[in-house]
Amino acid sequence: MTDQNAAKRAVAYAAADLVQDGMRLGLGSGSTFLFVLERLAQRMKSEKLRIAGVPTSGGTAAAAQKHGIPLLSMVEVDWLDMAIDGADEIDPNKNMIKGGGAALTREKIVAAAAREMVVIVDESKFVPVLGEKFRLPVEVLTFGWRQTERAIADTGCAPSLRRTASDDPLITDNGNYVLDCKFDGITDPKRLHDQLNAIPGVLDNGLFVGMAGRVIVGSPDGRVRVLP
Ligand code: 5RP
Numbered sequence: 001m002t003d004q005n006a007a008k009r010a011v012a013y014a015a016a017d018l019v020q021d022g023m024r025l026g027l028g029s030g031s032t033f034l035f036v037l038e039r040l041a042q043r044m045k046s047e048k049l050r051i052a053g054v055p056t057s058g059g060t061a062a063a064a065q066k067h068g069i070p071l072l073s074m075v076e077v078d079w080l081d082m083a084i085d086g087a088d089e090i091d092p093n094k095n096m097i098k099g100g101g102a103a104l105t106r107e108k109i110v111a112a113a114a115r116e117m118v119v120i121v122d123e124s125k126f127v128p129v130l131g132e133k134f135r136l137p138v139e140v141l142t143f144g145w146r147q148t149e150r151a152i153a154d155t156g157c158a159p160s161l162r163r164t165a166s167d168d169p170l171i172t173d174n175g176n177y178v179l180d181c182k183f184d185g186i187t188d189p190k191r192l193h194d195q196l197n198a199i200p201g202v203l204d205n206g207l208f209v210g211m212a213g214r215v216i217v218g219s220p221d222g223r224v225r226v227l228p
Contacts, residue, residue, distance in 0.1 A: 006218075010218045010223070013035065018214075024077055026054055027069075028107060031086075033084065033085060056106040077113070078113075083117045087119055088100040096119065096207070103173065117212055118216065120218075121218070123219055126217070136206050138180075140201050141201045144200075148202060149179055158181070176203055190207075214228060
């Protein structure tokens with residue numbers, strides 16, 4: 001296992017160990033989150049832990065099913081005890097960019113329904129300012145996407161349509177496109193979040209502002225620290 005995977009597994013296991021019997025969970029997406037499923041499945045066997053979770057992507061739903069983790073849909077729940085999810089970038093105020101896996105809209109709905117969003121990251125995800133390196137994903141309707149793209153560009157970025165390995169436009173689980181937007185740093189994430197979401201055709205953007213609860217950070221040597 002690489003050092004980065006060791007860090008991912010360590011933070012994922014630490015988050016999964018916060019889960020208590022009977023909890024209803026938001027199940028995040030991404031390579032770090034997959035280790036959470038592994039640990040939850042272990043605890044279901046060894047401790048008879050009873051849980052159920054709402055998956056934030058088709059990929060997570062399939063992986064959870066493989067591990068025998070019971071799934072719920074959003075319409076079956078009023079709220080969730082805890083959401084656990086990764087991030088692409090996180091700043092000193094615990095604001096984040098998410099959506100590297102194109103699941104940002106469902107991830108945000110699920111996190112907003114949870115009493116706490118526990119974030120799991122390795123040290124490499126920490127940045128002083130969001131958006132200097134990682135391009136901000138924005139989910140847009142396919143109808144009129146070029147007009148939406150132009151309006152997004154007017155907020156001060158260079159958007160590009162996300163494509164699959166076979167060069168087709170990537171279609172999200174919601175049937176939409178993702179525009180990856182290059183900013184030269186996002187100094188006011190809340191303002192940009194609201195500005196982008198006011199553009200016709202934008203479903204949501206990957207800025208998660210003021211949503212993170214505890215942040216579990218992993219080092220390559222497998223040590224973890226928790227930011228309250
Ligand atoms: C998916 C996400 C992921 O949480 C984010 O991309 C982090 O993924 P990874 O753990 O693979 O680095 O937002 O939409």
